[in-house]
Amino acid sequence: MENLIDDLKLSLHKGFIDRSLVHQGHHVPKLLINNEEENVLSTVIDELQKCQSFMISVAFITESGLASLKAHLYDLAQKGVKGKILTSNYLGFNTPKMYEELLKLDNVEVRLTEVPGFHAKGYIFEHDQFSSLIVGSSNLTSNALKVNYEHNILFSTHQNGDLVHRVKHQFNELWNQSTSLTPEWIAEYRKIYEPQTVKDIFAESRLQTNLIHRVDEAVQIQPNLMQVEALKSLKEVRAQGEDKALIISATGTGKTIMSALDVRQAEPKRFLFVVHSETILNDAMKAYQKVLATEPTSAFGKLSGTHKDINAKYLFATVQTLSKEAIYHQFDPTTFDYIVFDEAHRSAADTYQRIFHYFQPKFMLGMTATPERTDDLNIFEQFDYNVAYEIRLQKALESEILCPFHYFGVSDYIQDGISVDDNSQLRYLTSEERVKYILDRTDYYGYSGDTLKGLIFVSRKNEAVELAEKLTNHGIATVALTGSDSQQRRNEVIQQLKDGDINYIITVDLFNEGIDIPEINQVVMLRGTQSSIIFVQQLGRGLRKSANKDYVTVIDFIGNYKNNYLIPIALSGDHSHNKDNYRKFLTDNAPLKGVSTINFEEVAKNKVFESIQSATLNEMKMIVEAYQNVKNRIGSIPTLMDFIEQNSIDPAVLLSKFANYEEFLEKKVHKQKRITEDASKNLTFMSKELVQGLKSSDYMTIELLVEQDESFDSLVQKLQEKDSGISEADVRTSLRVLDQSFLKAGLDKQYGPPIINIRQNGKYIGLSEQFKNNLENDVFRTHFEDLMQLSHYKHLNDYHNSNRLVLYHKYSRKDFLRIMNWEKDESSTVYGYKQKYQTLPIFITYHKKEDISETTAYEDEFLNQDELKWFTRSNRSLKSPEVKNVIHHQALNTPIYIFVKKEDADGKNFYYLGNAHYMKDSAQDAKMPEGKNVVTMHLAMETPVRDDVYRYLVEK
Incomplete structure (x- = not known):
């Protein structure tokens, strides 16, 4: 309780009194707007996913706005979290069908107020000891939550606070005077409902395409x-x-x-x-x-x-x-x-x-x-x-040329603990239980418009035929079309769907392209994703604009398919094969611009995560295919930068498989050596140590030395003229990397001799003679210039042109040591943490392997987004000098840096979550399961961990 009150005081002090405060607390008031970087919907979803209950009071709700929350409300229902929505029929804005959609929310009670001029826009989220509120201009509509110019304030208050007491009192008073939403109320409302003229005008404006x-x-x-x-x-x-x-x-x-x-x-x-x-x-x-x-x-x-x-x-x-x-x-x-x-x-x-x-x-x-x-x-x-x-x-989509969509990744039917996979038998795919489950999920997520006109993709012809029969028996008129049907038959069935005589067409891959049915308002995917191209083609069947819909619902039933990792590739359009990109896409609440949304039920999302973790995205076949696609596009052998410019595979993925790009070309393209062994090793050094773009001083130093030799002082001056963020210490570290004195011993076998020489204690710094000779070779020179350009690009885009740690970027232990200018690469001795050079990095793998040794099974955990319970290594006590140094780190002017990765499958890189400091009197002696001593303590994060990153790391 005391910690919460202190945190609220800090947050409110920063928000209302002094914005220069460094430690802001977790509850700083925040302005919520819609722009390129953020939107209101993301915060609403974040608050829903953290709350114990919620209350929403809004005048206007659209089907599309409600759809953007449905998957999250479903997950809350599974956790037993309930909520209330208070709305009205003010101005006749809300449609009867929208009210019907509200009735589908099992964990949400809905009431209607008849207060004249009801125009409220408030969201209340209840937590254990505090409440969060969003108050401002955003109704529960897609445009208000993602696109429109809106002003809303997010703030938090203790449960005993007067403001939240008044807000909840007003809500409850109005709630108690309101009418419960029922099918009977909707039936009466439908009799008097008339679409507003202004809405018709807006609907027409949405159909500007080819008007x-x-x-x-x-x-x-x-x-x-x-x-x-x-x-x-x-x-x-x-x-x-x-x-x-x-x-x-x-x-x-x-x-x-x-x-x-x-x-x-x-x-x-x-x-x-x-x-x-x-x-x-x-x-x-x-x-x-x-x-x-x-x-x-x-x-x-x-x-x-x-x-x-x-x-x-x-x-x-x-x-x-x-x-x-x-x-x-x-x-x-x-x-x-x-x-x-x-x-x-x-x-x-x-x-x-x-x-x-x-x-x-x-x-x-x-x-x-x-x-x-x-x-x-x-x-x-x-x-x-x-x-x-x-x-x-x-x-x-961003340009509003296509019809917006709401994508829902839902878990496929699970029977006896087994979900659909690539080998499921037909009797299981078309079982009565699975059919009922499909109907339940498609009904819950619904469709835009008055009549369901959907397209279902399955994996087998006999599955299409049997499912069509069973859906029809359940009152959903459905016809199966396969490759064996004549063109005349296809045309007849398509017209039946357009006319509303049937609700679904089920097919395998027949309608991947070339079929124009603008009326489709629901696309259902009942098969594994075999190709990102086919996925987008099938999704595209519903994206043509039509007067009968405001958006299209896409429902993807995700089973235990090996290729589930293709889903984020298809939806994002990101073909980098960079696993971190796809993980980030899945945790982002608003990855698409415009009103379209991408939503995953939690179980389904975990299946996609598992697929990403287990997929080998640097397989030779994938790399060769990416190379051929880029080569086809530009008509020549691509450079590494060409892969980026053509939205293809991330060069880092290619370089994880080969020592350098020329090695790939020698083995897969030219079938002969074009440069010397030492030249190839130099390219390997640049590909492994520089191309990441970690610090601008690394690659800029080489570029200057290509022009002429430099002294240390002149080098520093010229580098700082190019980038004022470069320090003298950065230059010294870069020189130690380039002459390999920073690196572990023995790497010369892989990297060749150093590419620079430093003489007379820094008076003369220049390229090695061998490296100069290598640059005379046109093949080597082309690769060198490509690597320098790629280093520039990576530094600018991945590190935001900064030579310091960037919040939420991923780093290895070695990366940290280079950025902080340690003398040598001691990453192999850092393990969980190491205090040196007035820095204290802590590296945490949040979810440990089950078979990990009990002596290293530290139970580090976030108690919340700005407080971390941390364990020292074993055989330590409060009297240990190492522990005392951590406790007194602020007095010793030794910042603590927190790095966390979800699990070992994430690789060697950790998310940088910012700095932390020791919380007074929190250190305690404790014992590990096998009896060895350890010290636990609480660390306060200077910046609360961002919602999406926090959820990704903490949730199993």
């Missing part, structure tokens, strides 16, 4: 962001004399309309559109007719199995028909001025190749959402490496 306006009897298309930027780029490509270009654009962004707009601006005499499906052909021709509305209907024709309009000015052809020699030979190769290849990634097929190489248009455009294919054809080479424009899923 058609009538102006002077002609149809005009209002281009979206992608279309505007792509059209400008295509015009520039043609102006430069290029005759081919590739557009890479996420599914649903409007590639077909964009191509039609470009045809309109290019004004070809004859035009050809090549597509693989007659359904898409029909849709494409209709889109072109809208854009080219001044052209007569007779100008448009089809070339397919049933149509042969070969003289049409604008010809739309299926590849199956056009690729027949008897057909395409009816055309002169120069007949068409402009040719568009839809789904251009298919162009590896012989049918496409025959068309591609026969015709000789003035301009050829390829369009695709997924250019990274595993076949032998290089689509980038096919279009002369002219990527005119590229927009992927994340940017398209």
Whole structure:
């Protein structure tokens, strides 16, 4: 109790009296806003996940806003945490369907007030001895929680505080006078409910994409962001004399309309559109007719199995028909001025190749959402490496080109302790228990709009057929479509879904691409993720905007699949294969910009974490595939920086497998040695010690020495002119790294001789003769410049251009010693902690292995986000000099640095959580399980551990 009161005093003092206080406590008042770095939703979720109960009082709630909390409310229900929501029907804003969604929350009681002008916006979170409150401008809507300009204040108060007493008193008084939400109340409300005109206007504004306006009897298309930027780029490509270009654009962004707009601006005499499906052909021709509305209907024709309009000015052809020699030979190769290849990634097929190489248009455009294919054809080479424009899923969502989505990763059905995996039998996948579970979860997460129109992906054809039958028997009209169904049958079923005659189509991989059903408002994934490309394709089936929905619900049933690690790769668009990136993505409450959200139920999230931990993301096959993809994109052997610029594998992953990049190229590409053994060792040294970008003085020193020799004083002066954050001690450490005196003995066998020479006590510092000779080799020089550029990039992006420790970044023991300018690499003797050079780093593995020795099974634990219970090593007592030094560390001017990793599977790097200090009178003698003495003490964190990092580290 006393600690809490002291903490609240500190927090309030900093928040309301003196912002210069260093130790702020855990309850500092905070302004909550929506911007690039943060949003209100993240804090609401953080507070929900920590509280013992909650009360929300808001006037306006949308289905989308509620959806962004549903997974978290479900997890709270599993923990027995309950809450109350008080709302109203003020201005008729809240829809009847939203109220129905509220009734699905088992652990939330909802009431409605009839107080005139109810416009409250408050969130109260109850804890053991205190309450946290969010008060301000944000209703429970997606826009208010993530996008709109909002002002809210988060603050905490002791349970005995007058303010929280008044707030809760007012809530409870209003609550007791309010009406419980029931199905009967909703039925009566539905009778009088009328959508507000202002909401209709907002709904229309959300459908700006490809909106058609009538102006002077002609149809005009209002281009979206992608279309505007792509059209400008295509015009520039043609102006430069290029005759081919590739557009890479996420599914649903409007590639077909964009191509039609470009045809309109290019004004070809004859035009050809090549597509693989007659359904898409029909849709494409209709889109072109809208854009080219001044052209007569007779100008448009089809070339397919049933149509042969070969003289049409604008010809739309299926590849199956056009690729027949008897057909395409009816055309002169120069007949068409402009040719568009839809789904251009298919162009590896012989049918496409025959068309591609026969015709000789003035301009050829390829369009695709997924250019990274595993076949032998290089689509980038096919279009002369002219990527005119590229927009992927994340940017398209941010730009509001696509319909927002709420993704829910839910645990698949568990029976007798066993979850679905890659080897599950059909009878288990289609059991009555699993069907009921699927219906329960899909109903809970719901859909936007009045009628369910969903698409379900499964892994087997017989599973699709049997599930369709069972869902239909449960009153959810469902049809299975497989590859054996005719095109006519597919078209009929798709139309049934659009018309609302059925609720679901179940398929395997039939609808991965090329199917345009904007009405889809729920996508259900009942299979393991085999490819991030296919995952995004299937997710994209619901992302086209439509008047019948405000968002699409994506429900991913996550079983014990080995490839679960592909989920964060697909959702983030991050192909770095960096495990830390994916762990961070899973702990981030708001990884996507805009109103879209990504949510995992706790059990499902743990399955993804386990998959990431066990996955080998530096397998040779993955590295070679990443290399080939980047090479295909740029048309030449990539540098390490090219991997970053092309959003590919993190160079650190590649370098974890090979001593240096040239070694990879020698073994996998050139099949011969191009540099000497010593040169290769020098590259290994730079790849292992410098490319991390830990300190700018490391790589900047080499760059200066390449130009000329320096004295120590001149070197310091020049480095500080380039980076004022560099100290003289930093320069000395960098020189010890470069001449290898900092490093462990024996590394010269791996690194070769030092790359610099220091003579006459620092009067002369220069490159070694061998290193100078290596730089004369063009291959070596290219690698050297690439590594220097990569070091710059890493320092700027990973360390925020700082030469000091960065909060929540990950470091090894050796990294700490370098940053703090220790004389030698003593990382092997640091173990859990070591006091030296007026620094005291503490390294903690939070979850120990079960088979760890009892003598080292220290039970270090966070008591809360700003207090750590810590154990010294064994055979220590309060009388030990080492322990006394820790207790008196402040008087000795020895800061304590806290580093924590979740478990050994996280690797050798630890999160830097900031500095801590000893809490007075907390040290106690204790005994380990096997009887050895140890001292425990409490350490206060100077900065409370950030919510997402804290949860990740502490939760098992």
